[in-house]
Amino acid sequence: MEGSANSKRRRGLGVVTPNACTECRKKRAKCDGNTPCGRCASQKGIECVYEVPVRQSKEHMRSEIEQLRTQQRQSERVLAALVSTDRSEQVLDQLRSGETLESITHKLDHTTSESSGGGGNVTTFSRLSDHQAIGQALKPARSIGSSPASTLAFSDSSGVPHTLPTGTWPAWGGSSSTEMPNEDADMMRWDPDTGPSPEQGHTYPLVGGWHHQSGSESDSTIQNARGYGQETILGIPFGMEENPNQEHPNQNETWTRVTSDGALVEHLMALYFCWEYPTFASLSKEHFLEDFRTGNERHCSALLVNALLAVGCRFSEQGEARANPKDSNTKGDHFFAEALRLLNEQQDRHVLTTIQALGLMSIREASCGRSSDSLFLSGQSIRLAIEMGLHLDINVADSKESEIEHAVRSATFWGAFSLDQAWSLSIGRLPHFSRDTKLATKPAIVDHVESSAWIPYTDDGAPLERSCTQPSNVRSVYKTFCELSEIVHKSLYTLYSPGTHVTSKSLLDIYTQYLKWYDSIPTTLRLGHNFTPAVLFAHMYYHYAILLLFRPFIKLDIVSSGVSPRDVCSQAASAISTLVNSYSQLYTLRRTPSFVPYFVLTSSIAHVVTLGNARGGPELLKQGIADLKEMTGCHGFAIRALDILRYLIRHWGVNAAIHSLDDLEEEREEGMGDREREGERGLCRPKSTSLNQFCPNVESVDVVNGIGSVGQGDNPLFWPFPLQGRPLLDVGLGGELESGGFRVLP
Incomplete structure (x- = not known):
């Protein structure tokens, strides 16, 4: 198929002259391209003139x-x-x-x-003012890891002392002094603060300088900006202006029947690869785009393209990106419906592109807030990957085809694996992949892919006047993120394996692995060297994983250790808020990866706990509420997250004057229209049509916990969502809790 597609294109280009003379253009006649052309030479008094293309x-x-x-x-x-x-x-x-x-x-x-x-492979700036402004936006995030390392020792049940590596946070209420990192190691050479402070707010992002509204510039400027951005993100064959005498080089009209607008398809693809890729990505970008362009179905399929476009629609405000142009809640619904149709028509789903599409469809449903659908699709993706043996390395022969096959198989498995770990971590369950099975080799790091430029891309295209040029480091980000997913995988078996219970030693062992991962990440992926959305997302996910590791033990203390679960949770939540704030100043939160609202919800719940225990003020909680409100246009789950926060604040009796929630309730009531208005008791309830895993408001009619009532104080574990799993920890009255290295906080 690839050969036929290419030969067809060559025949077309051989017959049609790319640049016809002015006279032939006027007469819409075929021009042979000679000087003068044959048609003009045969006519008297005709001047044959060729304009510059x-x-x-x-x-x-x-x-x-x-x-x-x-x-x-x-x-x-x-x-x-x-x-x-x-x-x-x-x-x-x-x-x-x-x-x-x-x-x-x-x-x-x-x-x-x-x-x-x-x-x-470094970030460069075109203007000193951009350098300073971006440095100001990233300064709080960079300070997360600049606190003096605390060496916290603890002893296990055998009395053998252990020591956590450097990089841990200081204990709650400890010294607040900080050391600035060695400036010679900072590739970007940050200058003294000259930009606006975060308290002053910001209307537009720092990186780029374009406005939010599509059409804020002239049509020609937007067209040029889109062409430039697509060429940078997707490659030179994309972003080309249509020429009436030259057929379009890409075969995108064969991949979806939702639209015949090839420019729209490439625009949505660029949005996906700019803002969502490569974390949780189960496809290899270079091989996908090559087959998309040539019409080859080896690493591209109609199902995969429609799934990818459905995700890309989440970052667009264009009417064409919505099933109903007047309803922003229908972003990508038409492409997703087409993907579902193609998926249901498949007789055999053991195909690489199908596994990749399932992962993208899961990410899209997570963004929309349909957690049960997303979990189902993610589960199908990892199960099919295992059934196809993608977790096993194949013998790579000394041929380019074998290397390509290995690269695509590896990316497909690790994308499905990482997504399964993220969902398992979020809802508290064992992953679908066994504990001790050897994993496939991660995709190799390719220099020219690493050094490829990343630029911000929106409905208005990419800014022609760039604030900075960042290397994408896309393979390093993907490999490092997969390594973090491996630690998440181990932590899930530590918390939820039947037959064993969690001990303080096993908990701190996993914590140590997280800290070692953070200490060993490549220099180019540390904040200050690189600040692409994928890098910021990886840092958020790291703190999210640590927060969920310790959150079940927030009402417990660890015996013989300076590590306090309550303090670690609070500090991890603060780190997430800081990173999200930097992301907001750089790019705004209207274009964030799909799991970011889950991070903000989890950190905001921790802020509610901190506020309710009178251990902090409401500032971070207010920021979390504002961040979720800004993300509602991009992610439907942000609306559900705001409802959850409002319910928990009232249910836990946290008395804080947070006017944002009152305003939110008024906005929510106005936006419901003719839909059924739910009361406070109806917020966040599971429904028979789609079980909401993030559901704090559960009654006995929803889940039967056992016979009889549970005595107050019998279970010291903190877990706000009753539908989620709890760690396997002995909490009886016979001293099992103490034997595991824990004790209830006073």
Whole structure:
């Protein structure tokens, strides 16, 4: 099929002249491209003139713009070095000696790369003001790991002392002094604060400088910005302007019957690869796009394309991205319905692209707030991956085809595996994959893929005046995220394995593995070096995993250890809030990966607990509520999360004057329209049509817990959602709790 598609395209290009003369264009006649052409030569008094092709002129303009940007970047780079404290004299001497800006910039970048070990794969800025503003937005997030390392020792039941690695948080109420990290190790060389403080608020994102509203610029500007963004994100064959004398190079019209608009399809694909990819990604971007372009069904299918477009619609405000153009709640419904139709028509689902599509459909349903549907689709994805043996390494022969096959199989398995761990962690259950089975090798890191640029892309395209150029580091992010998922997998078996109960030693052993992972992440993925959405998401997920590891034990204390579950939960929740705040300032929360509202809900519940125990103020909780409100346009689950917070605040009797929730209730009542208005007792209840796993309001009619009533105080475990699993921990009266290394807090 690939050969036939390519041969067809070659025949078309051979017959039609890409650039016809002006006279032939007027007459809509075929032009042979000669000078003069045969038609003009056969007629008297006709001048044969060829205009410069639109695409060629735009390429020339882009080349000139890129040269100007390079010169501007070099000037700003030298100015940034002049205002620094360690390189100003050196740069000044170079300028006095007559060195060019290009030469000085090259030496500065080369020196920075050597000192950081980044190999030149670094973030660069075109303007000093952008450098300072972005540094200001990231400063709180970078300070998360800059506290002095606390070496917290503990003893297990045998009395053998153990020590946690560096990187742990200081104990609650401990010293608040901090040390700034070694500035020589910071590739971005942050300058003193000159930007606006977070308290001042922000209307537009720092990275990019475009507005939120589609159509805020002229149509031609948006078209150019989209073409530039798609070429950067999807590759050169994409983002090409349509030429009436040249057939479109991509075969996207064969992949979906929902729309015949090829430009819309590529636009939604760019949105997905910009904001959601690569975390939880079960497809290999390079191989998918190649087969999408050529029409090959080896690594691309109509099911996979429609599932991907359904996810991409979550980041668009265009009417074409909605099943009902007037209803924002129908984003992607038409593409998702088509994906479901294709899925139900399949006789055999043991296909790589089907497993990949199931993962994307699960992510989309998680964004919409349909947790049970998302869990089902995710479960189907990992089960099929195991049945196909994707968790097993295949013998890679010395051929390119074998390497491609291994890369796609590996990406498919690890995407399904990571998504299954995330859902299992969120609802408290054992994962679908066994504890001790050897896992497949992770996708290899490819240099040219790592160094490919990431730029923000929206309905208005990508900003032609870039605030900064970031390397995507897409393979490093994916590999590191998969390693974190492996630790999550181990933690789930520690908490929920039948036949054994959780001990303080096993709990702290898992905690130690998380801390070691954080200490060992590549330098290029640390905050300050790289701040793409995927990097920020990975840091959020790390703190989310630690919060859910200790949350069941929040009413317990660990014997013979300085690690307090209550303190760790509070500090992890604060870290998530800080990271989300940085993300909001950089990109806004209108375009966030699908699991971010789950992170914000979990951290906000921890803030409710902290506030209810009079151990903190309402500021972080207010921020969480505001963050969820901003995400409601992108993620339907954010609306459910706000209902959950409102219910828990009232149910737990947390007396805090949070006007945001009162405003939210009024907005919710106004937005319900003719739908049935639920009372307070009806909030967050499970329904027979779709069981809501995130349901704090459960009665005996929903779940039968046992015979008789449960005595007050018998179970010290903190778990706000009764439908979720609890760790297997002995909590009887015979001293089992103490033998496991725990005790109830006073």
